[in-house]
Each structure stands twice: as C-alpha cells, then as structure tokens.
Amino acid sequence: MSRRRPPPGDGAVDGPDDREHDALPRTARLARAVEREGGACAWCRRPFTPLVVPTTDHLVPRVRGGPSWLENEVAACSRCNRARGHLGAADWVRECRGRGWDPDVDHLLAVVVELGATTRRRGGHRRARDAAEAQERRLRRLA
C-alpha cells in the first residue's frame, strides 16, 4: 500500500505539530482516505487495483505548508500524484477535465472545507489555512 515514492519536496517527515495532533500513522491515514474516496483515485476516478496503487496526495502541497493530516490528504493514483506536482487542487481539477476525467468536485470541496475547519480548530498552520480557504473558494466555482 505504501510503495509510493514521494515526489520531490513532498517526502518530508511529519513535524512535531503533525505528530502531536495526528495519532494515525501514514499507512492508516492512506487506508482511511482510500475508503473515503470510494476506492478510486480522487482525480481521475480510476478504481484502485494491484496495478493502480493508491498514494497519498496532499490537497495543500507540503511546499505550501500543507500538513500531513487525513484532512489534507486524498488518495490518488501515482500517475495523477506525479502529474499534478505542486499544482493547486482547483487548477489540477481544470487540468483533469481537460484530460477528459471527471473529478468529484463536491467531494474534494468537502475535504478542503474540513481541512479549513481543522486548521482553525487546531490553530497555527496559517499558510495551510489560507491555502485551504483559497482552494475552497476556487473549487466552489468549479462545482
């Protein structure tokens, strides 16, 4: 399940804040995300199989301060994870649509709303909170 090779800049070890708040280890978070995403890639909607392996994709990329919380992680196939790079969620949804895929924007919106709420509840993570709120506004225009 965790055979993914993290893209450059995305493989940082969780910081103290993440550990403090997040009891779930990475593999358990990924399993939860796969379940939440209905067993398919959050972007291209391909069902996960032994050949289409789920990876952890940060909605707000780590380079923009996105924490490694379940609220900031969606399950994505490695093809989408690699192709997206550090593109914002809304920009990547546009790109997906251009490729003929149909991401579930309402679902992504629900995850990003939860991320915003979690950053406000936990405090700190200002960059992630601002990015989540910006992505929420942009995803609403795509929903």
Ligand SMILES: [Zn+2]
């Ligand atoms: Zn995909």
